[in-house]
Amino acid sequence: MSEITIRLLKQDEVLSVLRPMSAYAFRATPPLPEPAEWQKYYPPAGEASYFAVFEDEKPVASAASFPMTLNIRGQLYAGNGLGVVSTHPTGRRKGYARQMLSSIFAQLYEQGVAISTLYPFRESFYTRLGYTTFTQPKRIRFAPQPLQPLLKKSWNGAVELLDIAQGYDLYQEYIRTRLPQIHGMGLFSPNFKLPWRDKNGQWLAIARVDGTIKGMMTYKISGHGGTLEASQFWYDDIQGRYLLLEWLARHIDHVQTVEMILPPFERPETWWPDLNVQVSSIEPPLGRIIAIDKLAGVHTGAGSFSARIHDEYCPWNNGTYRFATHEGQLQISPSATADCELSIQALTSLIYGTNEPATFALRGWGDPSTELQTVFSRMFPLQQPYLFETF
Template sequence: MNFRQISAAERTATMFPLQAYAFMSSPWPAGEEESYRRRMRFFETAVSLVAEEDGRALAGVAALRMRQNVRGLVHDMAGVASVSSHPSARRRGLVRELLQRLLRQMKDEGAAVSALYPFRASFYARFGYVGIPRQRTATFAPEGLRELVRAELPGEVELLPMSEGFRAYDDLTRELVGQVHGFAVFDEVRTAEFRDDKLWVAVARAEGRVVGAVRYRVDSYGGDLVASDLLHSGPLGRALLLQFFARHVDQVARVVVRLGPDEVPDLWATDFAVVTEGRVEYPRQGGPMVRVLDMEALTGSRAGPGAVTIEIADDDLIGGIWHLESDGSDGRSCTLAVTKGTNPAATLSAAGFSALLYGVLDPIEVVTRGLGQVSPAAIPALTSMFPRQMPYLFADF
């Protein structure tokens, strides 16, 4: 078996057949391979690995170079994607070996964290990943926001095709990655593909500054307006975009829009009827998963006050004994310092520590989920240092 890294140009001959069989209708339609080949210019910076036997690719994995905010610190992130294998090669450990090689390489190249969307969460849990919230959707009739139509808001919304609104939309996402816990963006090479999306983008501005944006399509007259993430930098941006949706009252029956974990759509208006749904099912709609790749790179993250020493067991990437300390005595908000330590008060798996850092589990839940053992003395410090904070993983990949 030969394991090697391939170029973007090689992906069509090696990874495309595996991905097409795994994720598309099969046999795949004519023209799909050529469409895939044309897209490969947007994958020039991706790290793609394959396992080959007798010159034939049997499995492949890739990491997209991304940036992610984790507790106020923006890190290089490995967005794992394109994980697929030939049916005859499954259950042979090829994907496991490729993933181990990929994560090690991405850490060596500076990635501190990683995220993915799993076909089955239990498979990736073996690699130290832990689940975080899936994006939800809100579905509502636009007339439910009629009170917003009459509101005089200090701003305006511009309707543009994505090709013209791309720069404003992309600039907003790169602003939000510095502000929103869990938010992630692709590098400029991968992001450039979205400029060609056949979608509208509504761009909300106030005092000349972009404060909100949403991509969408209208599937039919009297049908649905289907939107991607409702992105905004605050309440005004949200209100301007919702007002824009409300003005489609005589055109569409429903608006369907994706939301971050902090949105509460039932409070958007009075007498507002809305269905908010977050669906997780396998293999097509797995909730996202994350993990830490580099402990020392976490120094500088926002954290509550406290100090504790932990051991991360049985992990080739972040295993060892680590002293974690945060101190706000200088009058500023606390920041985390990570150094080598001794005499741990807690033993965590990589997934258990990642759950604490990302804010999806507290120390008691880490124990009850079987992700570690925490002494009673360590619980207050870990609870204080890593308060619950739901991450918003904006990027789909």
């Protein structure tokens, strides 16, 4: 029988273990990327933890864990992003990925992490591990010509253009003002994205009014007559939005198409007449509760209930809890009785506001009564979480 070991990698092991495994899983190969090229896309030392499964001392599965701060219904929590989860073909269909993730969950719990997020290769694989799916971000495309009338408007503001290397500190300062405002949003530390800064492959358009930043957009241009690809489009108010749209209007003789990534709650089809926005969806992230007891303080509506929670992969969460709103915030305490049974997927869905409670029984997530479903909906209204960070 093979000897199986799951452990945290030392820094000098990361390159030799993750490079072949993650490149084989996620890139066009062969050849494998050169070490220097591969390292360009990974965060600096100290900004990630790397794990691997060894079968008779040979690595057969690996993953990376990235610390982040997450907004859950207006409260900020210690969170995590799991990335580059990959298994060598010789280790597939043996349960190694599940075992590795269980081991990572235990370490996250010991570190005080409340929530884990990831981007899946297949949603159903991770929903079985306790994750629930977010609403999908949007990718939109439109021709900039209909924005031409904006060039004749007076906006009492201006847009400054920098490359991202020049404007990185301003960008980080601004993006952190968004975190407390957007449910589901996660942010890495500023150091995490230093490779992105150093690559310097994005323009940064900064909308200001009377010296105050009102919005930012990062983008690149594929070439004359090509596409302006805006990877981020942020604004504080209407003035900030239209200053940035007016900036796009300045490119009507430069590019044929604008492509933009937006949160699921944006309504770009209403921004301007004749824009004829084409909307498609992007792969959604997933989230899961790591530690129920860390989630006290979430902003909730009036109500209370008790539930017996089942969590196969984070067994410390198993138990019966009372969830009650006090002065607009969630309180969590042990309970001797339970009004219903809920899986960790159901509780995560309530926290994030992603699924109607009436579907829980259908999904195999529990047995709440119709009356309890009404309580759930009042305490945890449906939301459209937006993770933002990609990894």
